[in-house]
Amino acid sequence: MAIVVLGGGPAGATAALLLAKWGHEVQLITRPPVSRGLAVSLPPSCGKLFDAIGIADAIERTGFPRSTGNTVWWGSGDPRVEMFANGAYGWQVDVDALATVILREAITAGVAVEESTVRDQPDGFVLDCTGRAGVIARATRLRQLPEGPRTVALVGVWWRDGGWPVPDDSHTLIESYGDGWIWSVPSAPGLRHISAMVDPQRSELTRGGSSADVYRDEIAKTRVFSAMTADASMIEGPRGFDASPYRASAYAGERWLLVGDAGSFVDPLSSAGVKKALASAWLAAVAVHTAEKRPSMRADAFEFFSAREHEIEQHLSRESRSFLAAAAESHTRPFWDERADDAGDRLAENEDIRRALDQLRSRENWQPVVSPSMSIQPRPLIRGHEIVREPHVVSTDYPRGVRYVRAIDMVALVELAPVTRQVADLYESYVQRMGSAPLPDFLFAVATAVARGWLVAE
Numbered sequence: 343m344a345i346v347v348l349g350g351g352p353a354g355a356t357a358a359l360l361l362a363k364w365g366h367e368v369q370l371i372t373r374p375p376v377s378r379g380l381a382v383s384l385p386p387s388c389g390k391l392f393d394a395i396g397i398a399d400a401i402e403r404t405g406f407p408r409s410t411g412n413t414v415w416w417g418s419g420d421p422r423v424e425m426f427a428n429g430a431y432g433w434q435v436d437v438d439a440l441a442t443v444i445l446r447e448a449i450t451a452g453v454a455v456e457e458s459t460v461r462d463q464p465d466g467f468v469l470d471c472t473g474r475a476g477v478i479a480r481a482t483r484l485r486q487l488p489e490g491p492r493t494v495a496l497v498g499v500w501w502r503d504g505g506w507p508v509p510d511d512s513h514t515l516i517e518s519y520g521d522g523w524i525w526s527v528p529s530a531p532g533l534r535h536i537s538a539m540v541d542p543q544r545s546e547l548t549r550g551g552s553s554a555d556v557y558r559d560e561i562a563k564t565r566v567f568s569a570m571t572a573d574a575s576m577i578e579g580p581r582g583f584d585a586s587p588y589r590a591s592a593y594a595g596e597r598w599l600l601v602g603d604a605g606s607f608v609d610p611l612s613s614a615g616v617k618k619a620l621a622s623a624w625l626a627a628v629a630v631h632t633a634e635k636r637p638s639m640r641a642d643a644f645e646f647f648s649a650r651e652h653e654i655e656q657h658l659s660r661e662s663r664s665f666l667a668a669a670a671e672s673h674t675r676p677f678w679d680e681r682a683d684d685a686g687d688r689l690a691e692n693e694d695i696r697r698a699l700d701q702l703r704s705r706e707n708w709q710p711v712v713s714p715s716m717s718i719q720p721r722p723l724i725r726g727h728e729i730v731r732e733p734h735v736v737s738t739d740y741p742r743g744v745r746y747v748r749a750i751d752m753v754a755l756v757e758l759a760p761v762t763r764q765v766a767d768l769y770e771s772y773v774q775r776m777g778s779a780p781l782p783d784f785l786f787a788v789a790t791a792v793a794r795g796w797l798v799a800e
């Protein structure tokens with residue numbers, strides 16, 4: 343029976359393409375295509391995913407505008423011009439145009455596409471890729487809306503003769519102000535999508551105000567965008583998008599997986615939605631491929647997918663909250679107070695690792711002992727297009743196990759550690775067994791093993 347993919351956005355098109363390429367029969371059902379008019383920024387790291395999915399050439403041929411970074415007005419100061427590391431380029435894309443490019447590749451790979459609006463779960467195994475609509479996510483009542491403020495994005499398309507007066511017009515522009523933030527993505531020379539992220543409860547939106555008035559009022563509250571749009575014209579919009587975060591209590595069931603935005607949505611400030619959707623689709627395709635090829639691995643594969651989706655959502659949400667905390671330092675208004683969080687746990691663990699690294703550097707001799715609180719046990723991981731069980735370092739805090747830290751194999755590291763007296767010896771033994779490894783990554787991995795209590799230095 344064919345695998346059914348619901349939704350033809352970036353996630354659905356990608357999952358369908360990969361499964362068809364790996365030899366499966368795939369049917370994709372999606373609403374008739376309409377452009378939502380949503381321009382989004384993709385970081386340079388999406389390039390690796392384009393390669394892994396096999397769409398890098400198709401993306402290149404489409405000629406989406408490239409970008410060199412972000413320019414940010416966080417609070418009242420001067421602009422912070424942030425260039426992507428190593429001179430890399432990101433992409434500025436219409437999200438539906440991106441989905442169309444991937445969908446075309448999927449059709450070429452043999453995916454059967456049906457245009458219709460799905461209301462109920464079809465027969466067979468289903469990937470729910472219907473984004474915020476979340477056909478299966480809602481029907482199964484797995485969607486969770488965290489308590490807290492909601493965000494609506496009002497998006498207008500603007501034209502300005504002679505381009506925009508900013509340090510680099512390829513950049514995504516972000517300005518925070520007391521009641522929200524403005525986000526602008528260039529879509530063509532002279533054209534910019536400008537989004538106002540507002541709290542519907544704190545604006546006139548829920549009191550019957552017109553979205554056009556609210557949108558103009560919000561822009562008028564800003565310093566930079568009010569000046570920049572004064573001699574520009576809005577040629578489309580504003581259109582409203584619900585941009586409130588949500589997650590799911592589980593991402594896999596007997597007959598379905600929740601993929602991309604169908605499973606979770608993180609604050610657009612992270613610029614990670616599409617990357618998350620593509621990575622989720624890739625992992626969903628790997629999980630389904632594994633289940634079809636090796637039924638005995640089915641439960642492991644789906645549990646692995648669900649756990650990863652949960653971890654990624656938690657990680658990105660924490661990251662967004664720490665961006666929002668940075669802005670909250672500049673604004674003492676409810677919009678920011680309600681969204682800020684100081685990501686304290688992660689900082690504490692980084693601090694433990696840094697301290698362990700300092701201790702290792704200051705010791706001549708080192709007799710590491712493997713802690714009885716850790717063990718080596720088989721856990722699922724991805725090899726090629728499949729999920730397999732391989733040894734991991736397992737402890738109470740890491741029950742799902744860890745195999746790699748910065749590409750250093752932790753199982754090999756803890757196996758070799760007890761027979762060495764110095765970190766330099768351990769490095770040499772590791773390289774002999776595993777091949778070359780960057781020394782800073784290796785030291786970080788050893789420090790991580792110490793900080794997490796897997797190795798105890800005597």
Ligand SMILES: Cc1cc2nc3c(=O)[nH]c(=O)nc-3n(C[C@H](O)[C@H](O)[C@H](O)COP(=O)(O)OP(=O)(O)OC[C@H]3O[C@@H](n4cnc5c(N)ncnc54)[C@H](O)[C@@H]3O)c2cc1C
Nearest residue numbers: 349351352353373382383460472473475495602603615616
């Ligand atoms: C205001 C805003 C700004 C954003 N900015 C960025 C950004 O800068 N960078 C970034 O990476 N991400 C950004 N995002 C997030 C990004 O757009 C999403 O994460 C991404 O589109 C998710 O892809 P998806 O395929 O999971 O879902 P979607 O793109 O939502 O695709 C869902 C698909 O399912 C179809 N569908 C829905 N319901 C049904 C149904 N009942 N039957 C059949 N088909 C159905 C839809 O037609 C669509 O084709 C932003 C989002 C918003 C709202």
